[in-house]
Amino acid sequence: MSTSAASSPSAAAQAGAGTSAEWPLRFERHRFGAYCFDTYGCRIVYHGFPHGKPDDTKLSASTASFGADYRSLMKAGHIDIVNFPPPAEVSWRSKDQSEHSARIDIAEIFKDRLVRHEVAREDIAPGVSINDPEIILEVDDRTINVYMRSFIPLKAPRDPGNPNSDYRADLIQVFSQTY
Known part of the structure; x- marks a missing residue:
């Protein structure tokens, strides 16, 4: 992962993820998406919006x-979230119930606001301007992973x-916890 010594974000960076002239790349807004795999009744609430697969029976x-x-x-379909709402609330049953x-x-997780x-x-x-990054939360059986993806023009x-x-949009894992 690319990082460098921190500097104060400019007004342009405060409006979004900034431009390629600013280093390190920082973000002030983000997009969010959440996915559930091998779970029952998976519910994720972030920024007041529900995500997940809430069916308790399947x-x-x-x-x-x-x-x-x-x-x-x-992908992160929930757009234009100003950093940062309260924590995501996640409830689910793993494959073993x-x-x-x-x-x-x-x-x-992103307290440094680095892309x-x-x-x-x-x-x-x-x-070039750097778009707001995607933050993706994944629940997979007993594990929660958080990733970031940002479209970086080359x-x-x-x-x-x-x-x-002429771009990179790598999905970078930044957090993982097994329950």
């Missing part, structure tokens, strides 16, 4: 049912034969 699909690259399908609940404090990414500063396209395509490969 086991949600497993990650294996979506294939090895299932995480690439996870055990009941669980957790408070996932997104503000604490997690795998792009070197010198590879970022000059003068100076040059990763694949010279594909001009549409």
Whole structure:
């Protein structure tokens, strides 16, 4: 993950995730998405909005049912959340029917407000704005994972034969806890 010495965010950075000229990349707003796998009655409430698979009688699909690259399908559809609402409230039953609940404090996880990414500063396209990052919470049986994904425009395509490969949007795991 790329990071560097912190500096004060400018007014542009306070309006969103900032521009490529600012380093390290910071964010003031984010998008959020939540997913449940191998759970019963999985409920996630974040920023006042419910997410999850609340059916108490049916086991949600497993990650294996979506294939090895299932995480690439996870997106954050809840947009324009100003940092940071109260913690996400999560309740669910694991595959073995055990009941669980957790408070996932997104503000604490991202207290430094740094955008997690795998792009070197010198590879970022000059003068571009960086969109609000996605924060994704995943409940998988007994484990909660939190990820960040940010669309980072590059100076040059990763694949010279594909001009549409001029960005990175890696999903970076930043938190995991098994219950």
